[in-house]
Amino acid sequence: MTRKIALITGGSRGLGRASALAVARRGIDVILTYRSQREEAEAVVAEIVEMGANAVALPLDASDSSQFAPFAAEVRRWLREVGKRDTFDFLVNNAGTGLHKSIVETTEDEFDFLVRLHLKGPFFLTQTLLPSIADGGRILNVSSGLARFTLPNASAYAMMKGGIEVFSRYLAKELGARGIRANTIAPGAIATDFNGGTVRDNQAVHQMVANNIALGRVGEADDIGGVVAALLSDETGWINGQRVEASGGMIL
Numbered sequence: 248m249t250r251k252i253a254l255i256t257g258g259s260r261g262l263g264r265a266s267a268l269a270v271a272r273r274g275i276d277v278i279l280t281y282r283s284q285r286e287e288a289e290a291v292v293a294e295i296v297e298m299g300a301n302a303v304a305l306p307l308d309a310s311d312s313s314q315f316a317p318f319a320a321e322v323r324r325w326l327r328e329v330g331k332r333d334t335f336d337f338l339v340n341n342a343g344t345g346l347h348k349s350i351v352e353t354t355e356d357e358f359d360f361l362v363r364l365h366l367k368g369p370f371f372l373t374q375t376l377l378p379s380i381a382d383g384g385r386i387l388n389v390s391s392g393l394a395r396f397t398l399p400n401a402s403a404y405a406m407m408k409g410g411i412e413v414f415s416r417y418l419a420k421e422l423g424a425r426g427i428r429a430n431t432i433a434p435g436a437i438a439t440d441f442n443g444g445t446v447r448d449n450q451a452v453h454q455m456v457a458n459n460i461a462l463g464r465v466g467e468a469d470d471i472g473g474v475v476a477a478l479l480s481d482e483t484g485w486i487n488g489q490r491v492e493a494s495g496g497m498i499l
């Protein structure tokens with residue numbers, strides 16, 4: 248039987264790492280990317296291989312579209328040599344960083360960077376990889392609860408995440424003929440390195456977030472990994488063009 252293969256950007260840490268491990272636990276091979284943390288990425292690969300699945304970590308700066316064609320060539324090489332196929336099944340556009348600044352403080356350079364990383368990156372990376380995504384596959388874009396609810400100092404970042412949600416719907420519409428589903432997962436605040444680890448490490452922020460979540464605690468990366476794996480499974484194949492929020496019920 249052909250093994251399924253997932254490509255997860257930003258798989259070295261946080262939500263991408265948890266997602267990579269969660270899908271590998273279901274017997275899916277993983278291509279993950281990292282930008283700076285090669286050792287952490289290789290550690291994730293080792294954990295996946297330990298589970299009996301294939302994995303590789305490839306470098307990618309998701310804010311630099313000039314890297315996408317050579318990256319896709321590397322992906323195709325790995326698919327041929329290790330996956331013994333020309334295609335992969337699941338693309339998870341997860342890589343990203345935040346920006347905690349007010350509208351007044353946000354610079355044009357910071358805004359442009361967010362556009363490159365969170366909008367242009369997923370758009371053109373998906374476009375570049377599309378010929379290698381198998382018919383019947385899935386695309387899952389990572390948004391944020393902040394695209395629904397409104398907190399201070401997140402406007403530019405949240406705007407990008409709103410854009411990725413729109414992109415998912417258009418992907419679903421245009422790729423339906425190939426049986427490819429496209430959805431958005433919108434995590435609430437999760438305790439990772441994101442934004443300098445504020446939600447995890449700043450006690451006041453941690454408590455404020457927990458108080459605003461119906462389940463009464465801050466989310467952990469594994470809370471998202473499980474949802475990602477579920478959204479890529481056969482059982483959820485009729486979910487298409489949707490935004491699924493995974494926040495424990497944040498600011499309902």
Ligand SMILES: NC(=O)c1ccc[n+]([C@@H]2O[C@H](COP(=O)([O-])OP(=O)(O)OC[C@H]3O[C@@H](n4cnc5c(N)ncnc54)[C@H](OP(=O)(O)O)[C@@H]3O)[C@@H](O)[C@H]2O)c1
Nearest residue numbers: 257259261262281282283284308309342343437439440441
């Ligand atoms: N944590 C939250 O509260 C939260 C909530 C909602 C949505 N999100 C979204 O979830 C995604 C993952 O966040 P996280 O919490 O897992 O963050 P994280 O722990 O800081 O991890 C970020 C990941 O993205 C990679 N990355 C960062 N900049 C990149 C770039 N320019 N090009 C390629 N890869 C890059 C990092 O690679 P290196 O390790 O190599 O640096 C790392 O693997 C992001 O899109 C974020 O916006 C997070």
